[in-house]
Amino acid sequence: MTGVEPHGNLWTAAVERDPAHARNYARRWRTLAESGQDIYGEARFADAMAERESKILDAGCGTGRIGGWLARRGHTVTGxxxxxxxxxxxxxxxxxxxxxxxxxxxxxxxxxWGSQKLFDLVVMAGNVMTFVATDERVRVLERIRAHMFDDARFVCGFGAGRGYGFEEFLADAESAGLGLSLRLGTWDLRPPSDDFLVAVLAPR
Structure with missing residues (x-):
């Protein structure tokens, strides 16, 4: 552990403090898109990892920013x-x-027909893992692993200073059956850094 106090789900807590939180969040992304800003970098990264018509899980999909872009490129997306x-x-x-x-x-x-739905690629962008309750982190990673084909990959990105150390996350992923394949410092393929983690993981 990093010494940070355990916490519950931070998104739920934010909505409880401010019922307009989700609406303001959605409005901000729409405003950015309408202004012409590029908000799809993570989606392009994911698309480069996926064969055409892949089955992709957008975990913590929010407003569909990533999954919607990928669906329009021909992938079958569940968010x-x-x-x-x-x-x-x-x-x-x-x-x-x-x-x-x-x-x-x-x-x-x-x-x-009732069987477990499996995916070729799982994407988790937008600091989602840092919002997850401390005692739920490994469980979330285990559920992601359970929805992956054996040759699938999981890409997750989040920033430093959010109460979840990068090494702690990688250890949690390992305990959930996910091994690190590639570590980067940004979604645009820069080297590893202390500020941001983009981790590509695969089932062990």
Missing amino acids: VDLDPHLIDVAREDFPDVSWQVGDLGEMDLREP
């Missing part, structure tokens, strides 16, 4: 997020994608 308002926005902006309200720590996605 899961805890916040119902953000899922409503994703459904409005990308109605042809499967968006689901759900807790990543309890995620159990199923095919219509």
